Amino acid sequence: MKKTLLFILTLAAISCGSNNHISETSEVTITNVTKYANTITPTDLKNHLYIFASDEFEGRNTGTPGQKKASEYLKYFYINNNIQSPLGGNNYFQDIPTEHLNPNLNPSENVLAFIEGSEKPNEIIVISAHLDHLGTNNEEIYNGADDDGSGNVAILEIAEAFKKAVEDGNGPKRSILFLHVTGEEKGLLGSKYYVNNPIFPLKNTITNLNIDMIGRVDEIHEDGNPNYIYLIGSDKLSSELHNLSEEINEKFTQIDLDYKYNDEEDPNRFYYRSDHYNFAKNNIPIIFYFNGTHQDYHRPSDTPDKINYELLQKRTQLVFYTAWEIANRENRIVVDK
Numbered sequence: 001m002k003k004t005l006l007f008i009l010t011l012a013a014i015s016c017g018s019n020n021h022i023s024e025t026s027e028v029t030i031t032n033v034t035k036y037a038n039t040i041t042p043t044d045l046k047n048h049l050y051i052f053a054s055d056e057f058e059g060r061n062t063g064t065p066g067q068k069k070a071s072e073y074l075k076y077f078y079i080n081n082n083i084q085s086p087l088g089g090n091n092y093f094q095d096i097p098t099e100h101l102n103p104n105l106n107p108s109e110n111v112l113a114f115i116e117g118s119e120k121p122n123e124i125i126v127i128s129a130h131l132d133h134l135g136t137n138n139e140e141i142y143n144g145a146d147d148d149g150s151g152n153v154a155i156l157e158i159a160e161a162f163k164k165a166v167e168d169g170n171g172p173k174r175s176i177l178f179l180h181v182t183g184e185e186k187g188l189l190g191s192k193y194y195v196n197n198p199i200f201p202l203k204n205t206i207t208n209l210n211i212d213m214i215g216r217v218d219e220i221h222e223d224g225n226p227n228y229i230y231l232i233g234s235d236k237l238s239s240e241l242h243n244l245s246e247e248i249n250e251k252f253t254q255i256d257l258d259y260k261y262n263d264e265e266d267p268n269r270f271y272y273r274s275d276h277y278n279f280a281k282n283n284i285p286i287i288f289y290f291n292g293t294h295q296d297y298h299r300p301s302d303t304p305d306k307i308n309y310e311l312l313q314k315r316t317q318l319v320f321y322t323a324w325e326i327a328n329r330e331n332r333i334v335v336d337k
């Protein structure tokens with residue numbers, strides 16, 4: 001139903017005549033971006049997450065067979081959707097030698113996929129989430145559905161939405177790198193390896209949007225409005241990034257953007273605790289999307305049945321719209337701090 005309606009709206013916008021060309025063009029653009037955002041659905045997110053956070057993946061502990069299954073799952077998603085690897089051919093893995101992980105860990109890998117920009121392909125937006133989790137302990141599996149299964153399946157759906165735009169001739173002007181990093185739970189090791197061995201020069205990496213836990217509601221919001229997300233870091237390096245993030249949310253998603261944890265004085269120091277920090281350290285503006293901790297955080301009870309899929313959809317769409325704007329605006333966002 002939604003698809004049919006949007007199709008008609010698009011046709012209506014196109015067929016309104018050419019006497020008011022500028023506003024017609026922007027109408028078409030808005031219709032298009034919404035059309036692609038609407039391909040991100042609760043059902044798709046759920047289907048992916050029930051596999052990605054299943055017992056079969058054994059909690060995805062870095063270097064274990066369960067984690068390798070997670071990497072393979074991501075890789076075959078990109079192959080099946082004809083989304084290329086920046087490494088060439090069917091090689092979607094950036095292998096990380098053991099010495100860059102931890103002496104008692106097996107080798108592991110980051111998983112990367114890429115959509116090349118149509119006008120400014122050398123300017124890169126990185127959308128990231130960590131694919132690893134805590135593994136098993138005392139025969140209990142730590143499924144990590146929210147942490148960070150939610151971030152990985154969000155990226156898959158965002159990649160699919162951009163791919164559909166490309167197929168329609170509406171691909172992003174700048175390039176998007178989808179980066180699933182390993183070793184986060186061991187100390188942000190996969191993202192550290194990436195920034196020390198970047199596939200694209202860091203000076204051309206214009207933003208990192210990092211997603212770590214966006215499928216749940218935290219204790220603070222349990223009895224209140226679930227329509228929120230914590231944003232961390234958006235104003236630290238670029239006022240422009242912060243402002244466009246606010247404007248895009250206002251226009252398309254209307255989520256309560258909560259900056260509680262963005263406070264430098266906050267004792268949790270979340271800004272320093274997920275993968276975006278390795279990009280921020282290199283003067284790359286970042287936004288970290290996070291729902292806060294809850295009673296199942298880092299416990300075997302972080303399972304896919306507890307995810308709010310409508311909320312996950314909406315938050316994923318916020319990241320998609322934000323990436324779309326950064327990729328398509330006239331000028332590269334400015335670092336002014």
Ligand SMILES: [Zn+2]
Pocket residue numbers: 130147148184212213
């Ligand atoms: Zn996490």
